[in-house]
Amino acid sequence: MALPLLESMQVKAGVGAPRRYFLGFAGSSIGFPGFEYDQLVPDAVGAAYDVKRALQPLMDLGIRDDVSVITGMEIPWGDAGSVPAGGRVRNWHAKSVAPLISGVRGADDGDERAQGATSDQIAADVLGLDTPHRLLTYRVQAAYYRGSNGDGGDRGRISYRDEGGSIIPVDPIVSPRLAYESLFTGFVPPDPVEAAAALAALRRRRSAVDLVLEDAQTLLPKLGAADKLRLQRHFDELRALEQRLDQEQPPVTGACAQLEHPGDDPEIGGPVENGDTGGYAGGGAYSNEQRRAEILTDLIAMAFTCDLSRVASLMYTMAQCFLNANPLLDLPSDMHELGHFGVGGGQVGLDAMSDCVAWHVGHFGRLVQKLRDTTELDGSSVLDNSALLLMFEGGWGYDPESGDALSVHSSENMSALIAGRAGGLNPDGGVHVPNPGGHPTQVINTGLRAVGVDHEMGEVAGVIDALLP
């Protein structure tokens, strides 16, 4: 049972500001076919690193010195039956995601599900016990966009929990409107008339949920074993909603405030083809992901500020991202195709690819910036008490599937970003740290340790020592 928020805040006041953990994911590699470099990795090592095209938003947002870049990492690969610890199978698409987010080697049969619990769930088990929301699990990209050709499924998830040894996928909230309504459930406006209406709405929601819970409990014993498990999960989530409805509202003090309602969700875009709609190319589509990313970023920032949640995972784009880049970057293709000569090869192709990476970095950077500029009750910034990570699906280099030496279908040369100062993280500020041959999940281990979660992910040991005190 969660503590009432006010009590939670009092506890917080006694022990200092709480620590927050954020995991961002970009369904993108960072290089381009034929190139032996990318436009993300700085030349200089250490502080005041040089910023190239893919990291330009860090400079534009004035946060380079708050964000460390870890480079040169790789996820090992193997064939079925010989996939190494923390590794992936030889085939490329979406196969690096499972070991990246869980630290456990991917399934031999090509199943793309994580085979171990993910860091957001692990962090939430430690940090999320006293907040209304144990964990926020969001996704920006509204749908897979590959139409009847696609099998979105696990390519749209980065959160998995361990349920007694079974690894259960957790669907993200994709609707910004739903995310808002869920987060600000307990807020009551100061205006007396509006407050009365809000309290009445809350009372009605409670009445409905209470009855449903009673009925679910009555139904459970009547079910067979498998259905009982399914309904129990439903029941547990319903109980969590009931508890959130019973929470006292947070003290709207300092920087904590109810955000403006984002309005109706942008419509989910349909697949379009080249030339038919303003220069789209490929099968990709667009559902105003720019706006969706802004809203979800604002919500996570305010959730951390108001202590509504201390853990969040945000999938910006799905693995093998088919998000159409035309409305975002004026590039006539979707992000997946842009990684495969969508606007041609050479420097033009690399620039387009780098701009897609930068789009993710920009939204991640905006979260970093907001938290840096938000003051806690004790005078520190929220960023001072956070670990924020951005992981990428791939890097560039050898592709064992095709045999190509310089491919974007590669888990070599992988990079990650980490920001925040929780637990002394980033003691030297934002730095560039090469971690040659290291596993990118070591960055996740580092983030977890920084927020006080004593856990190493699956089969991946070790942290980035230079980023911890």
Add this chain to the structure above:
Amino acid sequence: MLERVGASGMRRLTAVEYAATVRDLLGVDVDAALLLPEDWRQPFDNDYTTQVASQALIEGAELLGSDVAELALASPTSRDMIVGCVPADVADAECFRSFITSFGRRALRRSLTEDEITRYVGLVAEATESDDFYAAVDVALRMFLQHPEFLYRVELGTPVTDAPGVFRLGDHEIASRLSYFLWGSTPSEELLDLADAGNLHTAEQIATTAEAMLTDDRARARVGRFHALWLGYEQLPHAPALADAMQAETQALIDRVIFEQALPWQELLRAEQTYIDATLAEHYGLPAPASAGWVDYGSSGRQGLLSHGSFLSAMAKVDDSSPTKRGILIRTRMMCQDIPPPPPNVDVDNTEPPEGVCKEEFYRETHAQGGCAACHALMDPIGLGLENYDHRGAYRTVEQDDPSCAISGQGSLDGTAFSGPAELADLLVDTGTLNACVARQLYRFAMGRSELEPVDDAFIDALVAQVGTAADFDFGPMMVQFVADEAFSLRREETAEEGT
């Protein structure tokens, strides 16, 4: 009969089923996909083994319920129809009880118990609290719309003697199985009346009911959706006008063959006319009708559903057709054969011919060599026989990436040569495997489960035995035979492992 009773578990309404259900219950249109978790296509969107409850589902369903309730109560006409009585005062418990009893039966797809009615009627307190009778109705609607027996199709049944783990469904549970299979929506008042009266459990009762249900427009939409998901054209990667025209073309053929003229299902593959508008006529190079209507294919080389833009767009690459993927589509979806996944050292994205090499030459001579050749021999020759039709179904004689490369359009299926969709359609009909494959796909769709077991095969075999393995069959009667099988009215309980 017990040997063909398949396993079944709780099935959450898909976003499409949810929207259809609230439309039928309340006359409200919502886009449920905005708030509910995305439904996987396997290829059908209702595989319950992929559904996992989450915060996203619970809170999405709550918000969706609130949206639906607001829309339903927005106008006096609508709310009077939903409530069914006019309250005498702000907390008219009798009127509220009447609403709870009638709407609860529709929403939960069974009659409520007296205890349930009493508990739900307690919500009338909200009317007093808010000084608004319809505030209590609003709470009740929200409650029903997030109730597990609304969101899921829960089947209990009664144990069958001497058959451990097998349960006989009650009449109301059969009503739900029928309505979601044949309509993709909730049972109607009439269907529930039959169940209330205990008139929906014998094979004859179920068959008669199903025949009547198939005359409803909802059945046309449902059968259309089955074909669209099965054959991969539910979502098309084209501009809306072209995609809509293609889907209208295929739906019109399904309506004509299965519902209007009661022709054998095979006529979907043999049709010599098609329903097109000016957009599609131009796209196909056919004479444009004055308005959307049926036109003869003539000597165009087209015939039936396999020459529709919808089907020819399925499983295409981003900007061109893929002979391999078209072969997979035919083998796996229409012949129900398994194709092994590509070996782990094959780059399945790198299928472009080298500079100066024609696509057809590349696929015939160098695309799949060595260990890949055996499997590709099952796929590529089929796709090459459809190469005169591009990834949008438009006719072409030369390759789009290199106009100097002529397309022969020559393909083969299991050693028999063909060229174009008409000859392929005739060949498929002649294989004698279509009936069993259609039955198998229909079973997956009906049961909401893509992975099948031997008991499922037994059911499918029994169905095929009735319609014949090779002769033409009628799709509507096949659906009736499907539901009239006693095994359709039974369920086999899953183990705990199957719930994970």
